[in-house]
Structure formats: C-alpha cells, structure tokens
Amino acid sequence: MQYVKLGTTGLDVSPIAIGAMTYGEPDRGHPVWSLGEEDARPLIKHALDAGINFFDTANMYSQGSSEEILGRALKDFADRDDVVIATKLRHPMRPGPNGRGLSRKAIMTEVDHSLTRLGTDYIDLYQVHRNDHATPLEETLEALSDLVKMGKVRYLGASSMHAWEFAKALHLQKQQGWARFVSMQDHYNLLAREEEREMIPLCLDEGVGTIVWSPLARGRLARAWDDAKATARAETDGAYADMLYTPAEQTANRAIMDAVGSIADARGASRAQIALAWLRRQPVVTAPLVGAGTVQQIDDAVASLDVELTDDEVRTLETPYTPRYDFQGISDEAELEAIRARVPGMALKA
Numbered sequence: 001m002q003y004v005k006l007g008t009t010g011l012d013v014s015p016i017a018i019g020a021m022t023y024g025e026p027d028r029g030h031p032v033w034s035l036g037e038e039d040a041r042p043l044i045k046h047a048l049d050a051g052i053n054f055f056d057t058a059n060m061y062s063q064g065s066s067e068e069i070l071g072r073a074l075k076d077f078a079d080r081d082d083v084v085i086a087t088k089l090r091h092p093m094r095p096g097p098n099g100r101g102l103s104r105k106a107i108m109t110e111v112d113h114s115l116t117r118l119g120t121d122y123i124d125l126y127q128v129h130r131n132d133h134a135t136p137l138e139e140t141l142e143a144l145s146d147l148v149k150m151g152k153v154r155y156l157g158a159s160s161m162h163a164w165e166f167a168k169a170l171h172l173q174k175q176q177g178w179a180r181f182v183s184m185q186d187h188y189n190l191l192a193r194e195e196e197r198e199m200i201p202l203c204l205d206e207g208v209g210t211i212v213w214s215p216l217a218r219g220r221l222a223r224a225w226d227d228a229k230a231t232a233r234a235e236t237d238g239a240y241a242d243m244l245y246t247p248a249e250q251t252a253n254r255a256i257m258d259a260v261g262s263i264a265d266a267r268g269a270s271r272a273q274i275a276l277a278w279l280r281r282q283p284v285v286t287a288p289l290v291g292a293g294t295v296q297q298i299d300d301a302v303a304s305l306d307v308e309l310t311d312d313e314v315r316t317l318e319t320p321y322t323p324r325y326d327f328q329g330i331s332d333e334a335e336l337e338a339i340r341a342r343v344p345g346m347a348l349k350a
Contacts, residue, residue: 001051002305006084006286007182007209009155011124013084015280016301017054017211018047019289020070024062034062035293037069044073046295048083050302056185056211056289058088058129059110064117071118086125086211087114088159088185090132102132104143111152127157127185131165138176141169145178157183157211163198170206183209183286190256190275191217191249193321203284212279215288221275222300224261225254255320263313272297276304278317 003012023040024030035043044055055074057066067087074083089110092100100106114123126147132140147153158166158181166184173180184203188195188210195210203210216222257271264271279285290301309317 001053001302003053004286005209006125006155007203008207009182009209011084011155011182013054013287014052015287015305016052016276017056017086017287017289018044018052018298019213019291020055020057020066021061022291022293023057023069024065025069026062028065029062033293034066037072040069041073041076043292043295043298044070045077047292047298048074048078050298052298052302053078053082054084054086054287056086056088056125058091059093059114059117060088060091060129064093064113067114067117071120075119080120084124085118085120086127086157087118087123088127088129089114090129101135102128102140102143103135104139107140107143107147111147115152122152122154124154125157125183126153126155127159127183129159131161137169138172141172141178142176145173145176148179155179155182157181157185159185159213160187163202166199167202170208181208183211185211185213185289187214188212188279188282188285189215189217190221190260190278190317190321191253194323200282200284208284209286210284212285212288215279215290216272216275220253221257221260222270222272224271225257249322252320252322256317259316259320263309263316267307269303269307270300272300273304273307274309274317276301277307277309278314280304281309281314 001014004015005011006013022033022035023044024034025036026034055070057070059067061067070085074080074085089107090100090102093110093113098105098109111123111126115121126144128140144153144156148156156179158169166181170181172178184199186195186199189212192214200210260271260274264274267274276288279288288301290297292298292301
C-alpha cells in the first residue's frame with residue numbers, strides 16, 4: 001500500500017478508506033443492511049491486512065454502535081499509532097435539549113462519548129457531519145479548535161455543505177488563529193459531479209483533501225444498467241436515493257454506466273475498479289469511502305489502485321455527463337428549498 005498525505009497535512013492515510021456506517025448492530029440502526037460485530041470484525045481485519053489504515057465513522061451511525069464495533073476491532077487487530085480514525089458529529093444522539101447540533105456544549109459532550117465508544121484517547125480526524133445553522137459558526141469553530149489544543153483531536157474536517165459556507169469557515173479559522181479544516185467529505189462520483197462547480201476548486205485552492213462518500217453511487221457504478229439487483233441500502237434509502245439520482249438523469253446515467261462496463265470488460269477488471277480508478281485521477285481526492293460489506297468489495301477497492309486509466313478512457317467516462325440537480329420540472333420554490341435543506345451542497349435551481 002502506498003500511502004498519501006491528507007490534503008496539505010503531514011498525515012499519512014491509505015488512498016482507500018473504509019466507511020464504517022456499514023457496521024453497526026442491526027437493532028440499533030439499519031436492520032436491513034448494517035452488519036453486527038460478528039460479521040464486521042473479519043472485514044475490518046481484512047482491510048487492515050490489505051494495508052488500509054483509514055477508517056471513517058460517526059457518532060450517529062447505529063446510535064453509536066458503529067464506533068463501538070470499530071474501536072474494539074482496531075484495538076484487537078492494529079497498533080493505534082498506525083491507524084487513522086475519523087468520526088463525525090452533529091446529528092441527534094438523544095431526545096431533549098442539547099442532544100444534537102454543534103454548540104460548544106454539544107461538541108464537548110459528544111467528543112467524550114465518541115472517545116469512550118471508540119476506546120481511544122484521541123480522534124485523528126473529527127468532522128462536522130453537516131452545518132448547524134442554529135448555532136453561531138464562530139462558537140462551533142472555536143470549540144473545535146479547543147479540542148485540538150486539549151489533545152482530544154488531531155485534525156478537523158467538514159462534510160457536505162455549500163462551498164460559500166466552507167469558504168467562510170476557512171476564512172474565520174485563519175482570521176482567528178483557530179485550528180483549520182483540513183478535509184472535506186463530499187458526495188462525488190461519475191454520476192454526481194456537481195462538486196466540480198465550486199467545492200472542488202475551493203478545496204484545490206485551499207489545500208484541503210476530499211474524502212468521497214458514495215463513490216460508487218450506492219452501488220450503481222458496480223453493476224450494469226439492466227442488472228435488476230440493487231444494494232440493500234439503495235433499495236431502502238427511498239426518497240433520499242431518488243433525489244440523488246433522479247429519473248430525469250437516466251439517459252446520461254446509462255451512457256456513463258455503459259462506458260464503465262465497456263472499459264472494465266476491455267481491461268478484464270470489475271466495474272467498481274474502473275469507477276474508483278477514475279476518482280483517483282482527480283487531484284483533490286484523497287480517498288473514497290468504501291462501505292464494504294464483503295471481502296470482495298475491499299479487494300476490488302484495493303485492486304483499483306493498480307488501474308491507471310488513459311486520457312481517452314477518462315474522456316469516454318466523462319463525456320456523457322450532464323449537469324445534475326437542476327430539477328427543471330420543479331417550479332415551486334418551497335419544494336426546491338425543502339430539497340436543499342435535506343441535501344446540503346446540491347446546486348439546485350428552478
């Protein structure tokens with residue numbers, strides 16, 4: 001495994017990261033597709049044996065069960081100093097006041113809960129899962145910076161938001177001398193390239209590394225267009241998945257998926273390897289988050305590191321793409337605003 005730096009930091013991470021939302025006791029979150037501890041541990045060990053040292057979770061995944069499973073497995077199978085543990089906060093963790101958000105109180109409470117569940121003294125990368133518009137940004141950023149000073153957190157990261165919001169946060173951090181966001185976890189794949197409009201150029205300019213969620217478009221890029229089989233998660237995500245890949249985009253999606261298949265067949269590789277190899281060609285991408293539920297999915301992700309796409313192949317993959325999330329059939333501004341609120345970072349217009 002050849003390790004890479006996270007953005008402009010000195011932190012060495014594997015160019016494949018394991019997204020641990022897949023791991024969590026089914027009765028505490030996602031009964032259809034999450035894997036309990038007995039099934040998750042062999043996969044985490046297999047990833048470590050393959051050289052993967054980068055693991056991402058969140059406090060809200062399976063109500064904390066994901067952090068617990070990941071923490072115990074890494075303690076048993078790895079040297080803590082060799083692995084990079086990333087987790088996130090913002091979403092509800094309990095009912096009642098201060099059970100969610102990015103207030104100073106919530107941050108100081110949730111970091112300690114995450115440390116306990118993970119069984120570690122520090123978190124390598126602590127990320128805001130989404131923005132909290134009910135809390136002053138300055139309050140959030142100062143509290144996060146204090147965690148770095150306290151030694152509970154090594155680096156700070158953010159996740160999907162509007163580019164102008166991320167730019168404002170980076171500006172305030174520099175202005176106030178606070179610890180800076182070094183990473184952005186965003187939605188990016190061959191079927192969803194809207195981050196190329198603003199967020200990715202911003203990250204390139206600021207030296208921020210990106211960690212990509214849904215790199216295979218909820219499994220779509222790993223299978224043929226006419227393959228009726230879908231991942232359990234894609235089948236149960238309902239309106240959220242439909243919003244990310246709407247029927248209006250089917251013509252372009254099919255052309256892209258067909259191109260992935262053609263290149264995969266010509267190379268004797270899997271579709272997943274080709275889609276992940278395309279992401280690796282993008283200079284801002286540090287690592288895709290692979291929510292691996294099988295050993296084969298981990299092996300496919302690692303094998304993608306040996307696939308070097310040609311310029312012609314990249315053009316073949318990219319040419320069919322059309323701008324997304326325009327929702328041209330939606331004229332009601334209230335409906336558009338509801339979609340924006342549910343999926344921050346989308347470039348929507350009537």
